[in-house]
Structures are given as C-alpha cells and as structure tokens.
Amino acid sequence: MRKLIAIVICLLLVFAGGRVANAQTGNLTPEILQQQEELANMAFDATNRGDFATAETYWTQILEKFPENPAVWSNRGNARVSQNKLEAALEDYQKAIELAPNVTDPYLNRGAALEGLGRWEEAIADYNHVLEMDPKDAMAYNNRGNAEAGLGKWDIAIADYKKSNEIAPNFAFARANYALALYQTGETTQALREMKNIVRKYPKFADMRAALTAAYWVTGEQGEAESNWVAAYGLDRRYKDINWVKNTRRWPPTMVMALEKFLKLQ
Template sequence: MIRLILILLSVWLVFSSAVPVMASQPPNLTPEQFQQLDELAQKALSATESGDFAIAETYWTQIIEKFPDNPAALSNRGNARVSQNKLEAAIADYNEAIELAPSATDPYLNRGAALEGLGKWEEAIADYNHVLELDPNDAMAYNNRGNAEAGLGKWEEAIADYHKSTEIAPNFAFARANYALALYQTGKTAEAIRTMRNIVRKYPSFADMRAALTAVLWEQGKHGEAESNWVAAVGLDQRYKDINWVAHVRRWPPLMVAALEKFQELK
C-alpha cells in the first residue's frame, strides 16, 4: 500500500497529509500564475481520487515544468506512475525528490513500495529502515517493511512489524489484516481467525478479510459461513475472484492463496 502525498502550495509544493489549501503567494509569481498552479494541483488530486492516474501524471508534470526543483510534485508524480505500473519511471521521480528533500519520509516510503513491485525486497527494506530512522513512529513504514519481509519469506519478522504498526495506529485496518494473514501462514490458525473476525466485526465492508475468512472457514468445514463471507467479499470487490491478483498484486501469503484457490475450485 502507497501513501499518497497531498500538498500545500507555497514557495514549494511541500509534503503534508492535509488537504491542499492556499498559502501565501510565492515570490516572483503573478497572481495569475499562482492561481494556475493551484488549479493544476487541485486537478491532479481530483484525477487521483477518481482513478485517472494518467491524467494526474500529466498535471504533476505540468507543475514540475514550472517548478523543476519541487520534491513533493516529483513524489506525487511517482505515485501516479506507480498506479500505472511505471515502476522504473516512478523510482526516478522518487530519487529526484530524495535528492531535493533528503529529510522527508514520503519519497523513501513510496520508493520502497515501487521497489517491492520490482521484487527488490532488500532495497525496499533499506528505504523503510531509513524512514524509521527519520520517524520511529511511522506506522506505514512498519507495515510496508513487513510486506517486504514477507516477500523474503521472513514471516516472524513481518508479524512483528505488522503488530508494531497496529500498536502505533490501532485503526490501520490493512496492517491488522496483514498481521492476520501472516499469522495463518505461520500456523497460528486460531489467532489468525480471531483477528480476522474482529476486523470484520469492526469493518464489515472490508473485502480482504471477508475473502480471507472465506478461505480459512471453508478449510475448517464451516461451508455456510464461508459462502456467506464470499458473497459479501465479491460483492464488495470482484478482484478476489482472480487468484493471480490475490497472489501477485494483493500478495497474500502462499498458504492463504492456496486455501482460497481450494475454495474456488471446490465450492
């Protein structure tokens, strides 16, 4: 999972988790130029929210052409490129953003996610480690490092990082979901199911955990409950019908993928 960087428009477009707002007018810009930049930023964010990542990339590029030394715009364009699977191009953007803003965490975090997409787990972990050096309480960095450790088959390390992520951010549902999936992979079935049930109880529209419960309950012979969760899961997100997507994009652990595949074959 990639953290999108929303922006404030001032002398630079700076990193922020807030909704972009108007700041003081940058020097050497006319009011018309300032308004144009603000409009481009709003269009880029709107395109991102609607899933039009190619259009968002175009808007970020226009901003970068006006402010070529703008780290946040570069990192946001990298996010748009990752969403189109342009991973190498995205990494190039993150590299530039890091050169311009070496103490900002988001470009490292986002570059790590892109490196994961290329299967470069150790390089991704190095980026997440650096994020945690800059901010020891970054819940996303712990979650993402867990994902990269899972890519290396280091499941106990992944479990520890997922758990740490949820300690920092108790409402970070995906970190808790990843924790449950990793528990199942390591044979901690009862704890995994209990965690999955708790997540679904709190977030009944969470398709990922509905699909996970489908797989594990089917294996336990609880076919009626499994079917009920499956109807809910695919009603929320049809992608869980695609085992290839579950295995290689969502990246469930191997035992969870096998359990879901068995359900789909036998139901």
C-alpha cells in the same frame, strides 16, 4: 504485470501540506500560481477517479514551473506507480529525496515501488531509513513487514505488523496483514480469531471477508465460507481473481491456496 502493491493502499498522495507553492515563487505572477494550483486540484481529482495517466500529465505540467518542489515529484511518482511505471516512478522519488532528504514520504513511496519490482532488500533499507527519522511511523513498519514477507521472513514480518498495529490501532491493513501472516506460519486459530475481530470492527472490509471465506472453507465450514464470500465479492470483485490476490494484494502462499480451493468450486 510485475508485483504492484495494492495496498496503492499504502502510497501517500501528498506531503508538505499538499500544496504546490514553495519558495520558488518570486518570479511567478499570481495568475501563474493560481494556474498551477488549479492543475494540482485537477491532478487530485483525476487520481480520485482512477485516471492516473491524466494525473501524471498534470503533475508534469506543474513541474515545468516548480521543478524544485519535492511534493510534486513524489506525487507524479505515485501516478506512475499506479500505472505500473515503476522504474520511472523510482526516478521521481529519487528527485524528491534529493530535494527533501529529511521528509519521510518519498522514502515510503520509493520503498513501495521497489517492492513492486521485487527489490525487497532495497525496500527494507528505505523503510529502515524512515524509522530512523520517525520510530513511530506505523506505515513504515507495515510496509517493512510486507517486504520481509516478500523474502519469506514471516516471523520478522509478524513482529513489524504487530508493532504497526500497536502504534496505529485503527490501521486496518496492518491488522489484516498480521492475521494473514499468522495463518501462513500455522497459527491458524489465532489468525482466525484476528480475522473475526477485524470483521467485527470493520464489517465491510473485503480483504478479511475473503480471508475468512478461505479459512472457513478449508476447515469444512461451508456455510460460514459462503456467507463471507457473498460479502467479500459484493464489496470487491477482484478477490475472484487469484492472480490479483497472489501478485497484487500479495496474500501469503498458504492463504492463496486456501482461497483457490474455494474458488475452484464456484
């Protein structure tokens, strides 16, 4: 599996109000419009269940009637990304961009897919374009930080994570990424302080519980490490899979090694 961005956390499901109807409705009957709306609802339901293959099928059916609707192309791209069909998703996002060049969502989504393929510079270009259109897009700053981290440009990534958090103080993953990047650059004291503050505000945030586990373990605070691990594992068992942490969640190398030391003794 190539690098699929977890933070699926970062892909936007809809834009343009989330509806499938557009100006292309002149020759369509109310029955057909209702049918397409029902298909869209079923696609979202399938997505919520994690059944992305079914969601993709529904979006494809909608495109047969609404081939000029950029939101549908973008949503099918999201369904494809969630199945790791990254190249196919790029084609969908490209079509959405052609149809709606001034809408930010397809660029954000395409950037995430490009990250999944390790095409960091191209992803950064998409995020830069989003920020040209909307300089206060917190997601674009966070995602650009992710791509910069992929290039090992940690100091630049830290600046973008910090900017994202300034724009959207409740964007928990931007704060988490900031803390992890600080740890990678050796700012362990500040990183630990950030992690604890995040957990204080979001006690069920598995990512930071797992990060605290790793950070405490390497400093010999075994009790704190074990306590946070019980919480992390209870919330999200994927953190026991070091490959998932490294390649999907994409923690920084130093943080990955710290967690791996803990897991080896479990």
